[in-house]
Amino acid sequence: MKKNDHGTTGTSESFRIRGSIPDIPRETRWDRLWRPFWAIPAASVVAALVFGFLLPTWERGLSDAALKFVFEGGPDAAREVLGTIAASTISVTGLIFSITLVV
Numbered sequence: 001m002k003k004n005d006h007g008t009t010g011t012s013e014s015f016r017i018r019g020s021i022p023d024i025p026r027e028t029r030w031d032r033l034w035r036p037f038w039a040i041p042a043a044s045v046v047a048a049l050v051f052g053f054l055l056p057t058w059e060r061g062l063s064d065a066a067l068k069f070v071f072e073g074g075p076d077a078a079r080e081v082l083g084t085i086a087a088s089t090i091s092v093t094g095l096i097f098s099i100t101l102v103v
Helices: 029-034 038-061 064-070 074-100
Strands: none
Touching: 029 038
8 A cells, every 4th residue: 555645554535635646547548549529430430331231241141021020111111211211310400400500
């Protein structure tokens, strides 16, 4: 254990002497990697690219019965679902943008 200036052994309840520098935990490489603002979006883009290449090959290996469990509609129904998702995403993005401008 470390002794402070008063000669007593330091514990978890020890006090800081005025003017002394406290022990600051060092950053790990993991902390430095994820601290910048671009790290999480970059990891998301990499994951999306990997899934974009792997999912079609996995889908080819599935049988028709397994795919009908996921989505029973045809190409027109899939187009409508994706159009609805895109429209709602644009609406939410516009709402967030306008709220940001107001604030």
